[in-house]
Amino acid sequence: MGEVELSCLAYVKMYLHGCLFPRCSVNGLLLSSSPAGGTVCVTDCVPLLHSHLPLAPITQLALTQVDVWCAQTQQRIVGYYQANACVSDNSPTPCALKIADKIAEQCNNAVLLMIDGGKMSPDYRVPPIVMYERKDTRWTLKDKHTIMLRQWEETREIASQLLDSGDHSLLVDFDSHLDDITRDWTNQKLNAKIAELSSPANGNV
Amino acid sequence: MGHVKEINVLIIVFTEMRDKLRKWREDNHRNSEQIVDVGEELINEHASKLGDDIWIIYEQVMIAALDCSRDDLAWTCLQELKKQFPGSQRVKRLAGMRLEALEKYEDASKQYDSILQDDPTNTAARKRKISILKAQGKSAEAIRELNEYLEQFVGDQEAWHELSELYINEHDYGKAAFCLEELMMTNPHNHLYCEQYAEVKYTQGGLENLELSRKYFAQALKLNNGNMRALFGLYMSASHIAASPKVNATVKKANVKYAAWATNQINRAYQLAGRGTKENKCSVKAVEEMLESMQITMS
Numbered sequence: 001m002g003e004v005e006l007s008c009l010a011y012v013k014m015y016l017h018g019c020l021f022p023r024c025s026v027n028g029l030l031l032s033s034s035p036a037g038g039t040v041c042v043t044d045c046v047p048l049l050h051s052h053l054p055l056a057p058i059t060q061l062a063l064t065q066v067d068v069w070c071a072q073t074q075q076r077i078v079g080y081y082q083a084n085a086c087v088s089d090n091s092p093t094p095c096a097l098k099i100a101d102k103i104a105e106q107c108n109n110a111v112l113l114m115i116d117g118g119k120m121s122p123d124y125r126v127p128p129i130v131m132y133e134r135k136d137t138r139w140t141l142k143d144k145h146t147i148m149l150r151q152w153e154e155t156r157e158i159a160s161q162l163l164d165s166g167d168h169s170l171l172v173d174f175d176s177h178l179d180d181i182t183r184d185w186t187n188q189k190l191n192a193k194i195a196e197l198s199s200p201a202n203g204n205v
Numbered sequence: 206m207g208h209v210k211e212i213n214v215l216i217i218v219f220t221e222m223r224d225k226l227r228k229w230r231e232d233n234h235r236n237s238e239q240i241v242d243v244g245e246e247l248i249n250e251h252a253s254k255l256g257d258d259i260w261i262i263y264e265q266v267m268i269a270a271l272d273c274s275r276d277d278l279a280w281t282c283l284q285e286l287k288k289q290f291p292g293s294q295r296v297k298r299l300a301g302m303r304l305e306a307l308e309k310y311e312d313a314s315k316q317y318d319s320i321l322q323d324d325p326t327n328t329a330a331r332k333r334k335i336s337i338l339k340a341q342g343k344s345a346e347a348i349r350e351l352n353e354y355l356e357q358f359v360g361d362q363e364a365w366h367e368l369s370e371l372y373i374n375e376h377d378y379g380k381a382a383f384c385l386e387e388l389m390m391t392n393p394h395n396h397l398y399c400e401q402y403a404e405v406k407y408t409q410g411g412l413e414n415l416e417l418s419r420k421y422f423a424q425a426l427k428l429n430n431g432n433m434r435a436l437f438g439l440y441m442s443a444s445h446i447a448a449s450p451k452v453n454a455t456v457k458k459a460n461v462k463y464a465a466w467a468t469n470q471i472n473r474a475y476q477l478a479g480r481g482t483k484e485n486k487c488s489v490k491a492v493e494e495m496l497e498s499m500q501i502t503m504s
Contacts, residue, residue: 023235050372052370052404053375054374054376054408055404055408056404056407056409056410056440057403057407057408057409057418057434057437057442058404058434058437060441061437064495065491065492065495066491068490068494068495069490072490072494073495086340086342088341089342093374094376095376178433178434178437179433181474181475181478184476
């Protein structure tokens with residue numbers, strides 16, 4: 001099928017989400033600010049849960065709120081990501097498939113992204129991700145060559161830096177937001193930090 | 206004069222660190238990076254001042270070190286404990302945990318088996334064996350073993366909660382609900398158990414379960430009116446019931462009222478939260494719109 005591009009912002013936040021809750025399964029939504037058709041450009045992500053992923057109420061709530069926010073900000077939900085607590089098994093769980101199916105109803109080239117926990121060490125050379133796309137009614141593995149991460153080295157560097165400086169604790173997922181609703185699940189602060197690190201002034205790009 | 210002040214500051218720092226560790230122990234906090242930070246310094250710089258506290262601190266720091274892949278530190282702590290308490294079951298269990306951290310599951314299992322040979326009632330060793338099954342992804346076996354364990358140790362809250370989590374991951378909501386019912390019975394004032402039970406019921410679906418979920422979300426709120434999950438849960442379950450074609454007018458009216466009340470509370474909470482910070486303007490707006498749109502579909 002089509003090509004998928006993953007932005008630095010989306011990748012870094014997903015990665016940090018996994019790092020922030022190393023003992024839990026985590027999940028989130030992939031967003032795009034580009035118009036539909038052609039390459040799927042994942043430009044941002046919203047980290048959702050780190051507990052009770054299969055339970056319905058909070059997932060439904062989060063999907064609805066993110067939907068509303070996307071409409072306000074001209075973005076679309078184009079995919080779903082998950083990292084399993086058990087790093088030896090990175091296959092999509094039934095709840096991952098369910099949520100991805102729901103997203104595919106609204107977005108016909110939606111992607112399902114599994115983070116490979118076992119490959120997340122600091123010296124990894126390729127992105128520790130596995131992507132699936134919908135063919136007929138089943139989610140099938142995407143050809144690696146159709147997945148693009150521009151400036152991969154810089155992206156990886158930024159993720160490492162934020163982890164080392166402890167800034168990954170700035171990340172707010174929907175679960176954390178419900179624990180303290182003054183915290184911002186759109187992560188404006190963290191987004192700004194990531195933008196700063198990836199700007200040409202810092203010698204990147 | 207300068208010296209005295211310096212020493213006073215050091216003493217304050219030392220007691221603060223020791224007290225922090227104690228608080229985290231008592232609250233059973235798993236903030237392992239912090240524990241390693243504070244604990245390592247305490248052990249390295251202030252061991253002599255700790256007295257008998259040092260042993261429990263070694264244990265606490267060792268477990269935290271395993272959590273952070275600091276095998277060097279864990280090993281040091283383990284050696285000190287082995288020296289002081291040779292042949293202790295408690296230290297044996299710590300040695301087992303280190304083997305688990307190194308993914309040497311068979312060796313760890315043997316370690317726990319040897320503890321259980323000497324002391325078949327050693328609950329810690331039994332639970333570690335179940336944790337190994339969980340780490341290996343053997344959920345069905347972990348569930349089976351945990352059920353067997355609970356037949357003997359029916360009052361172990363931690364075990365009941367662990368079992369409910371395992372069932373939730375297997376999508377076995379009926380059995381998860383049963384575990385949470387046990388927990389609610391023995392902990393009637395715990396709002397988290399009520400709220401989790403409500404979430405499981407909501408997930409099971411169907412009118413009866415939705416009504417139950419609404420009742421337990423309400424109960425959770427009674428126990429803790431700051432529980433946002435319960436508040437949103439109440440709103441969503443009441444809305445779904447009101448929108449169902451199977452309910453009569455009275456039930457519909459009642460649930461519309463519950464949902465309206467919840468909407469009010471949610472709006473108030475977000476207005477309060479939004480004051481003074483620019484940060485969560487996005488989420489405030491998103492909630493407002495969501496509540497509006499859901500109300501439209503409901504009527």
